[in-house]
Amino acid sequence: MLTLTVGRTMRLAPTVAGPPEGWHLDGLDPNPRSICVRCAEPPLMFAEPIAVAMLGAWATYQRELGRDIIIDRSLQSPIAFRSGLLSALAGRTKGGSTTSLFFRLCTEQETQDKLGSFVEAILKTTPEAERIAHYCLADLAQNVFDHARTGGQGAFCAVSLDKRTSRVRLAVADCGQGIPATIKPHYEGDLDDLDSLLLALEPELSGNSARDGVNRGVGLYFVRRLALAASGGFCAITEGLSARASARNPSDFTPKFTSLRHRWQGTAVAVTFNAIGSEYSGPMQAIKDEIEGRGPRYADIRFFRKSANAPDWHRVEIKCDRGKFALDRERAIAIAQDQVLPLLRRGVKVELDFTGVAKATQAFCHALIVPLVRGGGDDVLGRLHFVGCSARTRSPICFAVNYATAEDDI
Ligand SMILES: Nc1ncnc2c1ncn2[C@@H]1O[C@H](COP(=O)(O)OP(=O)(O)O)[C@@H](O)[C@H]1O
Ligand SMILES: [Mg+2]
Incomplete structure (x- = not known):
């Protein structure tokens, strides 16, 4: 027994x-x-x-x-x-x-x-x-x-x-x-x-x-x-x-x-x-909006299918880190701190290029984007473009941007 x-x-x-x-x-x-x-x-x-x-x-x-x-x-x-x-x-x-x-x-x-x-x-x-x-x-x-x-x-x-x-x-x-x-x-x-x-x-x-x-x-x-x-x-x-x-x-x-x-x-x-x-x-409503992709601030986020290839825009490639995914938070933190933030702080315009990434996870987007939106200086959303994002990557990006900006209001 x-x-x-x-x-x-x-x-x-x-x-x-x-x-x-x-x-x-x-x-x-x-x-x-x-x-x-x-x-x-x-x-x-x-x-x-x-x-x-x-x-x-x-x-x-x-x-x-x-x-x-x-x-x-x-x-x-x-x-x-x-x-x-x-x-x-x-x-x-x-x-x-x-x-x-x-x-x-x-x-x-x-x-x-x-x-x-x-x-x-x-x-x-x-x-x-x-x-x-x-x-x-x-x-x-x-x-x-x-x-x-x-x-x-x-x-x-x-x-x-x-x-x-x-x-x-x-x-x-x-x-x-x-x-x-x-x-x-x-x-x-x-x-x-x-x-x-x-x-x-x-x-x-x-x-x-x-x-x-x-x-x-x-x-x-x-x-x-x-x-x-x-x-x-x-x-x-x-x-x-x-x-x-x-x-x-x-x-x-x-x-x-x-x-x-x-x-x-x-x-x-x-x-x-x-x-x-x-x-x-x-x-409850905010979460429903988020899932359905119609949060209040989404209009401020600039998504583009392809890179503008313009000389005044600096392109940062995100790439996959596991299969077709971007899910390594540590890597996201490093990209934000070492590559993107220094550019934004100097007033440079940045394209985050997600081409080829089937999906970036919420945790990844959060670690990447929240510090940029909070620390990137004035009009940061005007100087940050999101390129080549799949529909499944757009929603966590929107959520991260919403989160970063909503906290600012408090
Ligand atoms: N009780 C369960 N047993 C086995 N797998 C599960 C169970 N609950 C969830 N899962 C797995 O987790 C995934 C996510 O679940 P969920 O978020 O509810 O999405 P959905 O049910 O729409 O696929 C499921 O697709 C399934 O692969
Ligand atoms: Mg389910």
Whole structure:
């Protein structure tokens, strides 16, 4: 028999970190008939939705492999019950309490039908938060149907509201094929798991779901941006990696990637945000505008198909650094500091030439462009032209320019 041991509190960080703080498997039997789940230091005091969703998905997966899940008495506490953890482990399709709910995904239709009332049950007193949670969960659940290759089944959705702190936490976890496996076939060259996850989190870069061509590849990106705009955080876990971003760290436009001590077979995404104390319609609209490429300042940004080849314009070639992509932030920083900024500061007019780059990532554009716009002197946008940008590169450029100029207004 195998034993799965969980700690006293099942928060995101220890859940992701694995032992000794998080949950971990002990035992040598590679093919046990049953797995016992116990708490190392009873009683269990806290279980976040990500823990409920991951353990629920994991237990379902183990059962599919023909294993029994045995819940040890040490795990039975009021919190384990109210959070839904016990029901999720026991194989129920839904459970929890008035502040913490989960349900197991079944069919796409049923998920769409149920999600609204499910989120409403927890968040009806805070309609803005309800909308955000609904949006995030709908997108994350859709990803399971679109990409995980489990037929949607076995994945768990969970959401909770901490009434004391007004913190909303939500998560979707599956034991499917994981993000790298869905991204790699779409790109030439050797993408490692880290680059695959990075691309999945970029807007319009993955886009493996062809649903009407709408909303292609922006799901995870939009969910992350939304969480940060609502003073929250985002974490995606897949295979041996996690990517995290938090509003407390404003420079976190690039998520932080960490190797996991224990591989997660599949994908799990956690989002937290504040239910009250923020005005969300502004940020939500701004993000929608950004994705749809119609932000307020885009008119100031000069895009050209080809270089003007004019003597008074200095051309800086951007080139690719990985396959057809420009995604190396360090290189972007070096181009900005060593090549472009000195020119702009001397009043020289510069063309940034992206010809041949299929896509420059948001992180790359951010690292390249924000310092130029902020430090390039008067009328910098009049002296900075963008040449040969693919549609997929234009949107992160617009966003970086918007970001750099909007901050100036504060
Ligand atoms: N649950 C999942 N399982 C496997 N791969 C996933 C999952 N969620 C997302 N992905 C991968 O990440 C990419 C980006 O997801 P997303 O931003 O929602 O865009 P889209 O779903 O429109 O492709 C997907 O195209 C897919 O390759
Ligand atoms: Mg999606």
